[in-house]
Amino acid sequence: MLTLSDATWKQMLAMMATSRPGVERVAYLDGVRTADGTSLGMGIVTTVSVPYAVQSAGHFTVSAEEMSRAGAHLRRHGLVRLAQVHTHPGHDTRHSPTDDQSAYSGKAGAVSIVLPWHAAGGPSPTDGTVHVHDGHGWRQLSQTDAEAFIRVIPATVDTRPAALIAPAGQPGIRSSRGRRRWGPWATIWAHVTRRR
Ligand SMILES: [Zn+2]
Structure with a gap:
């Protein structure tokens, strides 16, 4: 299960919205792992990282050098990369063969969320498609499984009148x-x- 706050997700969407129109956007969700490697994708997201990617209408690439820059804070703060989020131009949020090959990780427990329409309109994580890597390949979660897998929690609660x-x-x-x-x-x- 991947836990993240609504504020973190909104921040990520806001950062994605600052890309020029019509190109794929990418961000990483970093945080702390809450279980050992046997449970797929267990973690709490604390941090959004937006790498310097080469972006086009149907594609994005992050060079090895830029990937390393976008991960320099992980070791410093004892964090791990929990998920990748990227956008597609239309409603189809399945992984392309390139998505399978060039995701941030090809290890069991890696998570890749693809959002439709370049994340316009404030989609929730499960408005797109959630893919998990099971050690052999990427597996697409059903809507029900995705909703059970990603838990969005409020960042603040205020019960005062x-x-x-x-x-x-x-x-x-x-x-x-x-x-x-x-x-x-x-x-x-x-x-x-x-x-x-
Ligand atoms: Zn893609």
Whole structure:
């Protein structure tokens, strides 16, 4: 089972959306493994990595050098690469032969999620197709299996009544001086919190 927060997933989609229109996007989900190698893809995602890829309408490539750059933080922080996410131009999210060959890993437990329409419209992980590597090859999960395999959890939970939530500003300080000092961040944060 792969566990990730909704905030992490949204962040990944936001980063993918900054690619130029009409090209395949790719990102990696990194984190900590929560079981040994016998359980396929068990882990908790903490980090989204977007590599410098050569992107085109129906293809992307990450060179060995760029792959290494996009993985330099793993060892430093004791993380592992848990999954690859990439996009296809249309609704077909099956692995192409190239996807099978050039995925980030060909080892048991590797996970590859393919999202349709270049991830436009904020798809969930299971709006695409989830593939897992079983040590022999890539296997496509059914919708039911994919939904059981990927668990999206909330990054924050706030059960306070709306009336008790103070206007946003510098934490704990309500003076206008504090707000001025925090400048645009106070305004952005106020927008974010008011939407809830
Ligand atoms: Zn592909």
